[in-house]
Amino acid sequence: METYLEAEGLTKYFDGVAAVEDVSFVIRRKEIFGLLGPNGAGKTTTIRMLSTVLAPDAGDVCVGGHSVVREGDEVRKRIGICPQELALYPELSAVDNLVFFGRMAGLSGREATARARAVLAGVGLEARGNEVVKKYSGGMQRRVNIGIALMNRPELLFLDEPTVGIDPQSRNHIFETVLALRAEGTTVLYTTHYMEEADRLCDRIGVMDRGRIVAVDTPAELKRQVGDPDQTTLEEVFLHLTGRSLRD
């Protein structure tokens, strides 16, 4: 399978402390790659470097053939990012949010409006698209958050903990959206600390701990390394790899 993203020796220090250290992995075209790790493992910092928001202190990333460090603009055209925060304007309607970000990403007003309609349908909000986002449930807001990242039809979509604190229906809807996106040919990087989520969605998983990648493989292969793949849960793999000590 063709490689779409290749991270090589990614490193980031904050105040002299390594948040991400010598991280290398590849994501193949059209796969859902899960980045798993306890809080503070460095998942978000990694995503911010992959998506040109944060300059790495060392290393580089190649996205669709372009260097994040040297060809940021080329990379930006190809990616969509859904941060773990609700990065949107609650005072505006879902449509207005989508159109705004779409236009900022270079769409014309007309294109953005048409695209917003399609995206809303994709995340299951077409009926209430004109309501202001702050009246939405948490799950609906999360779906708008994802929708914004889809406005520029990204080849690679970053989803940073997209399902935190939402109802099962919304969560399920998000899973379906992600699977549909892959079916359309989108490559997805998905971070979470819900193991069953990763198990269900991801083609391959990278486990991060303390700023480093400690394992990369398919869920089944990771389980096999710990025990009987049919008996072992990803949760057990995770605890085996990252230890049982509490994280903040």
Next chain:
Amino acid sequence: MITFFRHAFILAAKDTRIFWRDRFGLVLAFLFPLLFAFAFSHALEDGGPPAAAPRLTVVAHEQHGVLREIWAGLAASGWAVDERTRQEAVDAVENGEIEGFLLFPEGFSTSVTTGGETRIHVVVSGNHPAAEAVLQGVARAVGGRVETLALAARAVGALRPARPPDAEAMLEALRLPPLTSLEVTRTGQRRYNPANFTLPGYLTMFVFFAAALGAGAIVRERQTRTLERLMSTGVRAPSILAGKFLSGAGRGVAQLAVLWTVGVLGLSMDLGASPGAVVVVSLLFVLVSAAFGVMLAVMVDNLRSAATIGVFASLTLAPLGGCWWPLFIAPEWLQVLARLTPHGWANDAFNRLMLFGASASDVAPAMLALVMFASVFGAIALLRFRFSPPI
């Protein structure tokens, strides 16, 4: 370049949209300044001229019933009248004891009682616009009364040409009411209107206030990562700053439009001899405020400090800069301090233009100062801008 403007405009349009949905923001931007301006204009109208010196020095070259009547009218209006000789008054002005006086020339009362032309001279030392305004006003008020008297005298004279008019009897007959209110005018026909300084004062205060509080919106965008999101779609820092600056300036211009319109139509405010300069000064002040809002947003780390510093700066700079009381009645040190604030420059320019009949070129230094403030604020914003929040 096209992308830069495109991004800035789309961003500004989005912010403007959000602003019109923010009820508190609207009240602060439009309603508060109007309420304050209305309330204080009224209070000042009832209370007499704010710049009133309690003592009024007059010089008259004769003792006559007409003058006695005028002194009494002034006293009834709350003035303590000091009668001096011309030499005494000039000395007092020269040694700084008083700032000016009214001079009733020789033959004044005769002119009045015979219906002739009357004249009251205002003598002011050097640069005392406030004293000048007050004395001019008193002179006009007195002039108004006297004119009625002169007209009456002329009428009486016309009816009974054979007998010279008996001034004492005529005064008795007319029983002029005391001058209960003084019209303070500068020159010519223009009436002094308290709204002429209350409204500009509250306008500067609230334009700045609204812009400073607008900083919070930018900080929030950093915290919710919408700025990072924009960055990841290729939007550059200058576009974001320009967009924020534009939306802030747009809000300010809307405030100007509303406040000036209400001021002129509702408070009969008078923009003075050069209304164009008033508009330019207020637009420049809007630019300063918008730049300050952006700078503040860039300097602070979180919403709370944005709000705290925004409110603190607005409420400190407003009184220092003469938004709450006119600078021309403020003590010297305060007038010097006011020069450190954009408010001070703007209000000083407004006062000159709208109270003392200055022309555009008289307020050019103020305009220059405002441009400097805006540039410095803008430059700091550009240098310190960050997309991401500090941890």
